[in-house]
Amino acid sequence: MRWLYSTLTWAAQPLLRRKLRRRAVAEPGYAVAVEERFGRYGQPAGSGFVWVHAVSLGETRAAAILLAALRRTLPGMRLLLTHGTATGRAEGAKLLQPGDVQVWQPWDTPAAVQRFLRRFRPALGILMETEVWPNLVAACQRQGIPLTLANARLNDASLRKAQRLGWLARPAYRGLAAVWAQTEADAQRLRALGAPVQGVFGNLKFDVEPDGAQLAQGRAWRATQARPVVLLASSREGEEALWLDVLKQKVAPALTGQAPAAINSEVQWLIVPRHPQRFDAVEQMLRAAGLSVARRSCWQGGLPQADVWLGDSLGEMALYYGLADVALLGGSFAPLGGQNLIEAAACACPVVLGPHTFNFADAAQKACAAGAAQRVVGMAQGVDAACALACDAVTLAAARAAAQGFAQAHRGAAQATADAVRRLLHS
Missing domain, CATH: 3.40.50.11720 (3-Deoxy-D-manno-octulosonic-acid transferase, N-terminal domain)
Incomplete structure (x- = not known):
């Protein structure tokens, strides 16, 4: 046939x-x-x-x-x-x-x-x-x-x-x-x-060796920041809008007319879309919501002041994971199966997973069991969980160690x- x-x-x-x-x-x-x-x-x-x-x-x-x-x-x-x-x-x-x-x-x-x-x-x-x-x-x-x-x-x-x-x-x-x-x-x-x-x-991806120079640069930049950094990593179409809706819902009753980021001033947000053809559209969406945006391609040797940093480069995920304290895993908050969480773990960056991780079901289950990841039911809970973890130094240190140990154990x-x-x- x-x-x-x-x-x-x-x-x-x-x-x-x-x-x-x-x-x-x-x-x-x-x-x-x-x-x-x-x-x-x-x-x-x-x-x-x-x-x-x-x-x-x-x-x-x-x-x-x-x-x-x-x-x-x-x-x-x-x-x-x-x-x-x-x-x-x-x-x-x-x-x-x-x-x-x-x-x-x-x-x-x-x-x-x-x-x-x-x-x-x-x-x-x-x-x-x-x-x-x-x-x-x-x-x-x-x-x-x-x-x-x-x-x-x-x-x-x-x-x-x-x-x-x-x-x-x-x-x-x-x-x-x-x-x-x-x-x-x-x-x-x-x-x-x-x-x-x-x-x-x-999974071959457990054998990844993060780019050492990128990881070091990300961590050096993180050390200059007073606020924790939360990353929406490898986000897919529709997920940035979900994230933005969550921030709008949180800020609307008390802070009408202000930028959504005001409610999350305790953390610095970093968004890295999965596909490069979407960089411009994501920036436009964020600016239309009243947020200031600084694209990675325009950073001049250091970290700028902005409500959202937008990672618009390819091949620099180790830098972004080094810069972040916690990552929300893209592709898992829309029914897309989730992106690769192993690279984050190899960079000692704990992840918060949405409900859709069927592309990496085994790795997701094992990461949660090891304490390298946690599962949430949707974006609202994910934002809360990521911000809470990023702001809790003791729990964050344990999650970082668990992430690195999880990555090393499956090589x-x-x-x-x-x-x-x-x-x-x-x-």
Whole structure:
């Protein structure tokens, strides 16, 4: 039945081109090398690559951790790195070494996939976390290219969706050469689709090493501040509005006409939106509410005076977590599954979680059990909990220690995965 899927993906190509043109208006990276997405490349042909596919920013950061272990384990390895989003590709460019190649993931038509595999002839492929494409898997099977799924996760909702499309999903998962899952629960769900799970290694993101210079700078800036700093980290669309509504509700009865931040003068707020194309819109929203805003790109060597600091830079989360006392976890206050809390823990920044953390369910549960995080039912309770923790020096010190201990206790997935890749290559 894959012919039906192939027909649909072929027919959708004009829609994909139109979508890329629209997205390129806000993110010019989507206009780069568009023909690569259809299997047409300017790079010379090659062979023997270790191919890693990291669709977006989060997967690329996980891939960076794995790549460090792979380069130690496979000296001289040549990397073929593919992505689906502009932020992923921009982040991935930082990981390249001489001899490596970076291109877009081919759109999952038989023709584009065949052109991709003929051009680069990888020795092995590693898909990061969730990216399983039926035609890609089938083509790798036919050509004898072991295709694996690393740092694999699958939540209940995704399992149900895959089971409804079992005629398409099951052959794709069965066609993988190996799957290395984050948790045993993930492994069970993946096995239910026929995936060849060969190990449960934990989450690669626990092996992250925060940028030392950024972390030191953030902490040095924090030391200059009299007030605690509370961070809304990697916020998604709608969450800044939820936060703003909470502040408005708190201030309205007694302080009508004043800026919402007046009620929270005991803390300094820092907001870092997840997606760069939203920086301007978030700033406009905050200013329209009467708040003064200072964007990170305009900080002149120190911290400015403003109701809200707006983190409008990429690749500086260690600085922001170093600057913050407590973080509200973006993506968890809207039904989006939550962003990665592990990086915050590695920076010894405790987090307050909203109700939606299905993308990191195991890590969230373990973080709460360890005292590195706490769960709340919504943004109003989250704001109260984060401000209370930030202003309680004794409890905050214990939460910081718990966060760092939690991050250290779950390391090791990167080397375990690299060793498994080496065994598969040499089998």
